[in-house]
Amino acid sequence: MASSIQTKTSIFCAILVIALIVSVAYIFDVDGFSIPQILSNSVFSLGGASEVRYTFNEANLTFNKSFFSFRERDYVYFTSAYPIDKEPLATWSKPDNLKRVCDDKLMIYGEHYAMVHDIIFDPRGMYRPEATGGIPLKDLIPIVNQIKPDFARYEPGKGLWKINCNVQPGGWNPAHVPFYGLTSFISKEEWSKLLVSGANGQNITVFSNFTIAFRRGDYANMHQYTMNTFNMFLVMVALRKQPKEITILIVDDAPQTFAFDQAWERAYGPTIHAGHIKSPVLFKNVAWNIHEPFSPMAQYKENEVHYLEDFRSFFIQQHGLNPDYPLDCTRPHVTVIFRRNKVYHLGNIEGNVGRKILNEAEIVSAIKSVIPNVYIRAPLLEVYPMGEQLSIISSTDILVGMHGAGMSHTMYLPRHAGVLEMFPKDFKVNRPWYCVYEAICRWRKLHYISWENRNSSIELPFDQIAIPLEMVVANVKMLYEKICHVHLN
Missing domain, CATH: 3.40.50.2300 (Response regulator)
Structure with missing residues (x-):
């Protein structure tokens, strides 16, 4: 009799364990993983993590993002205690390499990254009706024949970004002050429109979180992802911004990808896909990230690239x-x-x-x-x-x-x-x-x-x-x- 009860108890416990595994797989959206993979991922995902839900709701702009943060901490890399004394960041950050434009609303650092205040992002300057930006890749595969081949082509230069300037800067000519990441955000032809074509009097959403904007090249490529994350680390070092202070704005028309989108949130904070923005938004503070081709990591013939070890340490720690x-x-x-x-x-x-x-x-x-x-x-x-x-x-x-x-x-x-x-x-x-x-x-x-x-x-x-x-x-x-x-x- 005792043996029979033990057998039934064992069967019941086994059923509970299987139910728990299936539940974990469902909750964490572990698509197509085998049971050993589910177990492995569950140990990682649940090991001391605390879920943080971010809700951005300013005026009519609402974004909900869930992600796991293992260590809500301040890093010395993003404080004044961390010296910016190595190239190329040391040169880029020099005061005499700073170009101030448009009543100091636009500041270009060393020709490679920029800080912008009170800038309007107008998605009508970028997206066509069939835009796919921010849609999960797996949802696009069944309808790929309905999508134009150039769906992810970035189209700056149609009023995507706008700033109001009270005084047109004398002698301003973008050709005289190059910004190598310029065409990632604004076409050269649009600079004059950028500086004078604000949206006075419009009913517009205001977004106050400090935001770092960037454009992906190949959105599904690990090497380009690594370059972008390293570039963002450098900009955060230069601007003294902790991960918990920032929001990420991905300015392209590419789909979401499972591993990379999750990793952006894990390492740097909540992520907004520009494809989810349907009406103009005034961003109070935006940093434009270093463009991929000009990343220090893209200079593969160089004998030395600095800050890599600190970036590696930071990125790994942010994943617990x-x-x-x-x-x-x-x-x-x-x-x-x-x-x-x-x-x-x-x-x-x-x-x-x-x-x-x-x-x-x-x-x-x-x-x-x-x-x-x-x-x-x-x-x-x-x-x-x-x-x-x-x-x-x-x-x-x-x-x-x-x-x-x-x-x-x-x-x-x-x-x-x-x-x-x-x-x-x-x-x-x-x-x-x-x-x-x-x-x-x-x-x-x-x-x-x-x-x-x-x-x-x-x-x-x-x-x-x-x-x-x-x-x-x-x-x-x-x-x-x-x-x-x-x-x-």
Whole structure:
């Protein structure tokens, strides 16, 4: 009898556990995850997090955003105690590099970022009726045939931004005072209209939160996301603004993306998609972020880029993680990044992804055979929230992967880490930017090894490549020896 009761109790407890898992998956919108993934993500999402709901309701402008904030804290990076003495921020922030325009309503710092007061954002200057800005990507895929191919094309220069100036500045000519991020926000032809075409007398919404506006290039690309987040960090350092003080304004017509949109909110605060704004809004204080092509991270030929380590530490901490993962050579962590066909971008609705590895399982087995007691992971990173991705990468000693945006995670590796980056045959021809991830490793002083295929016979249909196992074994072994200063027999 007792045994029967115990059996029923066990069954009942098992049902409760399954119900809890399903509930967590539903509550946190864990689309298409397996049960182990749900468990993993739940541990991360619930571990000490407190939900904060932000409601912006000024006049008729209302935005609701929910996100998890692990540490509502002030960082020294955004205070006067943090010196701005390294390039290029030191030069950009010099008083003699500041251009004041329009009764000081517009201030351009070092030609790369700007601060604007009392500026009107008028979405009628940007969006067509079929605009898709801010709509979740998964909701657009079923109707992609109804969307024009240029749906995400940014169209400045139609009165998108407007400022009232009491006095037209004498001799003002934008050609004489270049702002390299200018055309991300306003076309050169619109500068004169910007300075004189305010909306006096209009019934207009006022938004008082300090806002940082930026435009994405490729909204689904990890490398460009990393550049934008680093650029924003620099602007916050220069303007002495803590994450809890700011709101993000994404000024483009691109869809929402799961991992990136969530990560913006986790790291920097509430996010507004310009596509959700349907009538003119007066923003009291807006900083225009550094434009992607002029990011220090885009200057991949430079020998050194400053502020990267502080940015990395800040970004990882904002996701509730410890940025100082210790090296343990008795249990090294190796992560292999794989690539899969999937729709990440409406510009590639077929979901074809190049540079896929054919012999994935063999690579994992080969690495296990050469490093004793290795802990190896081979995740498809993009299916995880950014916090999960950072949890994996920030505790990785050796990262192995084909060239691709996922290798941007070199930015978040521990400082002792090693990287093996692989390239298909002739990939570097006419692609001078092939070295972007090598540059990150150089700036961060990580151990880096590059391998480029020379054998056409191992490159197969459907953009697959059979990676030579002996190459992987030799190079991973070499990285382990460099990191741990040991010799493997």
